[in-house]
Amino acid sequence: xxxxxxxxxxxxxxxxxxxxxxxxxxxxxxxxxxxxxxxxxxxxxxxxxxxxxxxxxxxxxxxxxxxxxxxxxxxxxxxxxxxxxxxxxxxxxxxxxxxxxxxxxxxxxxxxxxxxxxxxxxxxxxxxxxxxxxxxxxxxxxxxxxxxxxxxxxxxxxxxxxxxxxxxxxxxxxxxxxxxxxxxxxxxxxxxxxxxxxxxxxxxxxxxxxxxxxxxxxxxxxxxxxxxxxxxxxxxxxxxxxxxxxxxxxxxxxxxxxxxxxxxxxxxxxxxxxxxxxxxxxxxxxxxxxxxxxxxxxxxxxxxxxxxxxxxxxxxxxxxxxxxxxxxxxxxxxxxxxxxxxxxxxxxxxxxxxxxxxxxxxxxxxxxxxxxxxxxxxxxxxxxxxxxxxxxxxxxxxxxxxxxxxxxxxxxxxxxxxxxxxxxxxxxxxxxxxxxxxxxxxxxxxxxxxxxxxxxxxxxxxxxxxxxxxxxxxxxxxxxxxxxxxxxxxxxxxxxxxxxxxxxxxxxxxxxxxxxxxxxxxxxxxxxxxxxxxxxxxxxxxxxxxxxxxxxxxxxxxxxxxxxxxxxxxxxxxxxxxxxxxxxxxxxxxxxxxxxxxxxxxxxxxxxxxxxxxxxxxxxxxxxxxxxxxxxxxxxxxxxxxxxxxxxxxxxxxxxxxxxxxxxxxxxxxxxxxxxxxxxxxxxxxxxxxxxxxxxxxxxxxxxxxxxxxxxxxxxxxxxxxxxxxxxxxxxxxxxxxxxxxxxxxxxxxxxxxxxxxxxxxxxxxxxxxxxxxxxxxxxxxxxxxxxxxxxxxxxxxxxxxxxxxxxxxxxxxxxxxxxxxxxxxxxxxxxxxxxxxxxxxxxxxxxxxxxx
Numbered sequence: 001x002x003x004x005x006x007x008x009x010x011x012x013x014x015x016x017x018x019x020x021x022x023x024x025x026x027x028x029x030x031x032x033x034x035x036x037x038x039x040x041x042x043x044x045x046x047x048x049x050x051x052x053x054x055x056x057x058x059x060x061x062x063x064x065x066x067x068x069x070x071x072x073x074x075x076x077x078x079x080x081x082x083x084x085x086x087x088x089x090x091x092x093x094x095x096x097x098x099x100x101x102x103x104x105x106x107x108x109x110x111x112x113x114x115x116x117x118x119x120x121x122x123x124x125x126x127x128x129x130x131x132x133x134x135x136x137x138x139x140x141x142x143x144x145x146x147x148x149x150x151x152x153x154x155x156x157x158x159x160x161x162x163x164x165x166x167x168x169x170x171x172x173x174x175x176x177x178x179x180x181x182x183x184x185x186x187x188x189x190x191x192x193x194x195x196x197x198x199x200x201x202x203x204x205x206x207x208x209x210x211x212x213x214x215x216x217x218x219x220x221x222x223x224x225x226x227x228x229x230x231x232x233x234x235x236x237x238x239x240x241x242x243x244x245x246x247x248x249x250x251x252x253x254x255x256x257x258x259x260x261x262x263x264x265x266x267x268x269x270x271x272x273x274x275x276x277x278x279x280x281x282x283x284x285x286x287x288x289x290x291x292x293x294x295x296x297x298x299x300x301x302x303x304x305x306x307x308x309x310x311x312x313x314x315x316x317x318x319x320x321x322x323x324x325x326x327x328x329x330x331x332x333x334x335x336x337x338x339x340x341x342x343x344x345x346x347x348x349x350x351x352x353x354x355x356x357x358x359x360x361x362x363x364x365x366x367x368x369x370x371x372x373x374x375x376x377x378x379x380x381x382x383x384x385x386x387x388x389x390x391x392x393x394x395x396x397x398x399x400x401x402x403x404x405x406x407x408x409x410x411x412x413x414x415x416x417x418x419x420x421x422x423x424x425x426x427x428x429x430x431x432x433x434x435x436x437x438x439x440x441x442x443x444x445x446x447x448x449x450x451x452x453x454x455x456x457x458x459x460x461x462x463x464x465x466x467x468x469x470x471x472x473x474x475x476x477x478x479x480x481x482x483x484x485x486x487x488x489x490x491x492x493x494x495x496x497x498x499x500x501x502x503x504x505x506x507x508x509x510x511x512x513x514x515x516x517x518x519x520x521x522x523x524x525x526x527x528x529x530x531x532x533x534x535x536x537x538x539x540x541x542x543x544x545x546x547x548x549x550x551x552x553x554x555x556x557x558x559x560x561x562x563x564x565x566x567x568x569x570x571x572x573x574x575x576x577x578x579x580x581x582x583x584x585x586x587x588x589x590x591x592x593x594x595x596x597x598x599x600x601x602x603x604x605x606x607x608x609x610x611x612x613x614x615x616x617x618x619x620x621x622x623x624x625x626x627x628x629x630x631x632x633x634x635x636x637x638x639x640x641x642x643x644x645x646x647x648x649x650x651x652x653x654x655x656x657x658x659x660x661x662x663x664x665x666x667x668x669x670x671x672x673x674x675x676x677x678x679x680x681x682x683x684x685x686x687x688x689x690x691x692x693x694x695x696x697x698x699x700x701x702x703x704x705x706x707x708x709x710x711x712x713x714x715x716x717x718x719x720x721x722x723x724x725x726x727x728x729x730x731x732x733x734x735x736x737x738x739x740x741x742x743x744x745x746x747x748x749x750x751x752x753x754x755x756x757x758x759x760x761x762x763x764x765x766x767x768x769x770x771x772x773x774x775x776x777x778x779x780x781x782x783x784x785x786x787x788x789x790x791x792x793x794x795x796x797x798x799x800x801x802x803x804x805x806x807x808x809x810x811x812x813x814x815x816x817x818x819x820x821x822x823x824x825x826x827x828x829x830x831x832x833x834x835x836x837x838x839x840x841x842x843x844x845x846x847x848x849x850x851x852x853x
Contacts, residue, residue: 580605
């Protein structure tokens with residue numbers, strides 16, 4: 001058997017035996033051990049039929065197929081073939097086919113029985129790509145319900161396979177076979193930058209780190225033999241490091257390169273190569289000849305901000321397991337060395353494993369696939385990890401808004417047409433609904449542009465980028481774009497035949513989907529300018545990102561979702577009153593997102609493409625102490641029109657008043673002295689007598705607002721009416737019956753005093769009431785008055801002739817005996833016309849002064 005010297009060779013027989021006996025297995029083997037090369041061949045020999053190998057990336061798919069074909073000594077396309085979006089090789093004699101994971105998911109949707117396929121190998125499961133998780137779940141469902149003879153093998157480069165083994169085993173964990181590779185020693189050099197280089201806002205990489213990476217590469221070349229593999233987070237950093245290494249044999253390697261460029265980077269050379277790449281070469285791709293790895297310590301991962309509806313590729317620190325995978329590339333063929341551009345202390349703080357994509361990604365495509373399979377939300381499927389509920393709810397809500405699923409989450413006929421497009425549901429919707437508006441050709445061109453993020457960093461003017469692709473300014477980008485345009489055309493022309501469908505459902509050959517998808521280039525669509533056509537398609541894909549310029553003149557916008565977004569100060573789109581935003585991301589700590597790609601539109605277009613977000617409502621609310629009534633037309637969070645309502649609905653006014661009072665308190669009412677005094681008397685009774693006397697603090701009154709103020713609110717039509725409410729009369733409705741008849745007795749408003757006057761009591765909630773009375777008016781009064789059925793003595797403020805308190809007491813008898821002599825001595829000289837008898841108990845109480853002689 002070819003490849004007999006590869007370390008995985010000893011694990012092949014146990015794996016095949018496990019598959020024969022159990023139908024499933026997990027093969028654990030480190031990168032470069034030969035599992036992708038030899039396992040499919042061994043399974044094909046043992047099981048017959050075709051073995052399909054699912055790879056997470058296009059680059060790995062092509063490389064793996066080429067390697068397998070070379071092992072059997074045949075050109076690619078005979079017994080070994082490959083398939084990915086827009087590219088395929090192979091015929092009827094295929095024994096091994098290497099495909100992208102997403103493509104195999106679509107094949108399963110199209111025909112779950114996979115006739116002629118004997119086994120599926122899901123490669124590099126440890127990377128936890130969303131498509132791989134889904135493929136495993138669908139494969140297990142097929143084994144359980146349709147084809148128990150279909151073998152399913154998962155491969156992993158790490159020994160952390162407990163969850164994987166349990167998922168694959170129907171009657172206990174699936175067998176785990178481990179290949180122990182005698183990996184060559186890899187020495188570790190810790191080479192942190194001389195100055196800290198944290199990530200810049202927006203996840204951008206500090207240019208000083210790229211300078212440092214280039215310096216470390218030069219050092220590695222000077223200290224070692226063999227090729228150098230350099231890991232950086234993305235394509236921009238690949239080009240940045242490559243420019244800094246001018247003069248070296250630098251070969252970029254990334255997913256969007258042409259096939260020839262990728263093969264050049266993967267082919268050994270007489271001259272030492274410096275291959276600058278991303279995580280694409282971390283585990284699922286072998287770069288021969290490498291003896292040295294330089295690792296920037298960064299990776300780029302998809303992240304979705306569910307609250308703002310923004311998705312972005314975020315630069316992150318690698319995990320420890322990823323760092324080990326990268327380092328292992330240096331020791332595949334001989335002892336090697338890895339230069340890590342961070343410190344050993346920082347290494348200890350890295351996460352152990354990267355987060356699974358299901359925990360961070362946009363789940364709209366995932367949710368549509370589940371619905372197309374007949375398992376909305378994953379019901380009944382064995383998923384390695386359940387999707388986060390907020391992300392899944394957001395995805396299902398989007399599909400429901402697009403008409404792809406019904407209220408129960410089941411796929412609709414329109415959803416099947418969207419699934420047949422083979423693109424994100426947003427882009428599928430834009431293609432289907434954009435064709436009748438702008439013409440099928442232009443719709444496909446714009447959707448193809450949106451599906452490829454290679455234009456990131458090329459400016460935010462999307463129509464300008466479209467024109468550049470049409471001109472062929474960048475030949476490689478144009479070639480990719482045109483191939484995607486052709487693929488979208490094939491998907492549309494295939495119609496339902498390329499669609500996933502429920503198992504056993506007949507195919508619809510009527511051509512209805514094709515005609516609807518392609519549309520007709522009517523005079524109306526031909527009359528739409530290209531820039532506006534781009535905006536229409538973008539808006540159909542991202543209606544929640546339709547944005548209107550704010551009035552601050554700073555090139556900032558508000559999206560229909562409510563998120564703020566800003567253009568680059570030098571953007572040619574500045575001044576556009578409306579935008580359809582295709583790409584935007586928000587850096588942590590920034591209020592507004594940064595617009596990366598957009599097209600100008602007008603208000604009429606915004607109303608059209610985001611029509612489901614249009615709403616007109618009468619907004620009657622409490623604002624700044626009054627009722628505001630307006631009729632507001634909105635596009636999501638964008639206010640289009642706002643006019644006053646002259647005759648608002650009385651019930652809505654009353655509801656607004658209630659809401660305003662509950663939020664802002666009772667101060668909006670006009671509290672007369674009578675109302676305030678009544679409230680204090682009620683509070684006193686509640687404090688000292690308890691039930692049935694009600695509490696009348698703010699919280700209690702607001703809780704029972706309708707009980708005492710409801711009848712008065714029924715007449716309110718606006719703020720002025722609030723001032724006319726008799727609050728005292730409303731409060732009296734809270735007096736408990738029949739106890740109310742004793743209210744004036746229990747908490748009297750006034751008390752008669754010996755002078756014949758009736759003096760008002762001052763209540764203060766639970767405190768004893770105060771009777772402020774001139775001292776001469778209580779001569780002869782020996783017993784302190786009491787209220788609340790005699791439970792609470794009144795506090796007397798005995799006033800001087802100037803009506804200032806001369807004494808305060810709740811015990812008159814004690815005051816006359818002990819306090820009065822001192823008060824008399826202090827005041828008689830100052831107020832000689834007032835009586836100051838030595839015996840106040842026998843004196844006649846009076847409110848008058850002595851007459852002049």
